[in-house]
Amino acid sequence: MPPRSRFKAGLLAVLLVIFAIVAPISYLGWRQTVPGVRASRALPRFIGQTPAFTVTLEASRGNVTRAEVRVVQGGRPVTVAKSDAPLGPRAELPVRFETASLGLREGAATLEVWARDDFWRPFRGAERPIVSTPVTIDLTPPKVEILAATRYVSPGGVQLVAFRVSDAQRTDVTVGQRAFPSFAYGPPDKGARVALVALPYDHAAGTPIAITARDEAGNVAARGVPGQLKPRAFPRDTIKISDAFLQIKVPELLPQRPPSQPLLDAFLVINREQRKQAETTKREVGARTAETPLWEGPFTQPRNTKVFSNFAETRTYVYEGRAVDTQVHYGYDLASTKQSPVPAANAGVVAFAGPLTIYGNVVILDHGLGLQTLYAHLSSIEVKVGDRVTKGQELGRTGATGLAIGDHLHFEVLVSGVSVTPLEWWDAKWIRDRVNRPLKEAGLPEIGNAGGVARDGPARPVSAARRRAR
Numbered sequence: 001m002p003p004r005s006r007f008k009a010g011l012l013a014v015l016l017v018i019f020a021i022v023a024p025i026s027y028l029g030w031r032q033t034v035p036g037v038r039a040s041r042a043l044p045r046f047i048g049q050t051p052a053f054t055v056t057l058e059a060s061r062g063n064v065t066r067a068e069v070r071v072v073q074g075g076r077p078v079t080v081a082k083s084d085a086p087l088g089p090r091a092e093l094p095v096r097f098e099t100a101s102l103g104l105r106e107g108a109a110t111l112e113v114w115a116r117d118d119f120w121r122p123f124r125g126a127e128r129p130i131v132s133t134p135v136t137i138d139l140t141p142p143k144v145e146i147l148a149a150t151r152y153v154s155p156g157g158v159q160l161v162a163f164r165v166s167d168a169q170r171t172d173v174t175v176g177q178r179a180f181p182s183f184a185y186g187p188p189d190k191g192a193r194v195a196l197v198a199l200p201y202d203h204a205a206g207t208p209i210a211i212t213a214r215d216e217a218g219n220v221a222a223r224g225v226p227g228q229l230k231p232r233a234f235p236r237d238t239i240k241i242s243d244a245f246l247q248i249k250v251p252e253l254l255p256q257r258p259p260s261q262p263l264l265d266a267f268l269v270i271n272r273e274q275r276k277q278a279e280t281t282k283r284e285v286g287a288r289t290a291e292t293p294l295w296e297g298p299f300t301q302p303r304n305t306k307v308f309s310n311f312a313e314t315r316t317y318v319y320e321g322r323a324v325d326t327q328v329h330y331g332y333d334l335a336s337t338k339q340s341p342v343p344a345a346n347a348g349v350v351a352f353a354g355p356l357t358i359y360g361n362v363v364i365l366d367h368g369l370g371l372q373t374l375y376a377h378l379s380s381i382e383v384k385v386g387d388r389v390t391k392g393q394e395l396g397r398t399g400a401t402g403l404a405i406g407d408h409l410h411f412e413v414l415v416s417g418v419s420v421t422p423l424e425w426w427d428a429k430w431i432r433d434r435v436n437r438p439l440k441e442a443g444l445p446e447i448g449n450a451g452g453v454a455r456d457g458p459a460r461p462v463s464a465a466r467r468r469a470r
């Protein structure tokens with residue numbers, strides 16, 4: 001071998017030796033620096049009577065093999081969740097316990113998460129918690145105090161409840177499964193809240209109406225809202241569907257209909273699906289409401305109108321002699337001359353203005369506290385979303401847009417998107433007894449007391465013979 005080649009071979013050998021020493025060391029070094037198990041950051045800051053949360057654990061290499069959650073108070077650790085079984089690279093450890101039964105007391109404590117993986121490292125140091133965070137143990141539920149509530153309530157009607165809660169993070173006023181918002185009301189030092197709740201037209205006796213308050217620690221207090229349920233009957237009607245009606249309305253409401261689809265099938269899509277879509281929009285609009293009442297006195301019915309269909313009328317749709325559908329009509333149909341002015345039933349803010357499926361052109365006015373009025377089938381709209389309107393101000397003109405044949409106004413009163421009978425809100429005495437009296441009993445200011453009586457008095461349900469309902 002020439003000297004040059006010998007030198008090369010020597011250098012190669014030296015490099016190989018260096019590599020043989022360095023490689024395992026850096027490999028071991030890498031193994032040592034691989035981070036251990038990580039835990040989710042979203043751990044509770046409060047521990048209540050019965051905490052329930054989940055700790056998510058993630059091993060950067062290997063699997064999570066052991067996990068434990070402890071609450072440490074006064075130097076004493078209490079294990080509240082533990083798993084010794086291999087959990088895989090990512091694991092969720094459910095934590096559920098009864099705080100008082102574990103001997104934990106109200107006050108400061110520390111929440112610790114312990115976990116290890118099965119990834120081999122040259123050195124394993126002393127075990128330490130992977131998360132250690134301060135928590136407050138709070139075993140006292142919020143207080144709920146009902147100040148007053150509307151005493152007599154009916155299906156398709158409204159109940160006002162005034163109440164006070166303390167130490168709550170979240171308060172729900174519910175009728176069955178449906179939640180209604182509540183609003184701070186009256187002098188701030190009194191700490192009162194009010195809610196308007198709607199009993200749907202099919203409200204069953206025994207359905208609980210309740211206030212549920214929850215604090216940051218998840219402690220819950222609930223109180224039933226007192227009230228006497230008075231039954232209310234709603235009419236039934238039959239609507240005959242003609243081919244002439246379908247030929248006019250189906251192309252307007254379902255322009256994308258394939259030509260092969262029978263008109264009746266298209267009508268059923270409109271009457272079911274579009275009706276449902278409108279209900280969803282009503283709920284969404286209902287959630288955008290002023291936190292203070294904007295209305296004053298009773299709501300007014302347009303002058304010189306005839307009621308020809310009532311709230312919560314169950315309608316059977318008949319086509320060629322057979323019943324093809326059943327739906328509930330959620331408003332009052334008021335007829336007058338064609339394209340008559342549509343006045344705002346009360347002061348408010350325009351919350352919706354535009355087409356709304358079967359309702360045609362619609363204006364929804366917000367009167368605050370979840371209370372809204374809806375005006376449908378309009379031929380024209382004179383207002384836009386955000387406009388403030390006064391009682392009696394013209395919103396547009398009546399028409400027959402949407403699922404209507406004759407020119408009329410379809411009028412609804414809504415509470416957080418749930419339709420209720422306008423009869424209550426057209427009636428000055430009802431507002432006095434069922435809204436302002438409970439406010440007075442609660443020591444709170446009455447709403448819009450300046451208003452007089454309804455302009456045309458309350459509307460009365462009419463006999464089926466006088467109805468020309470759609």
Ligand SMILES: [Zn+2]
Binds near residue numbers: 309331409
């Ligand atoms: Zn109607």
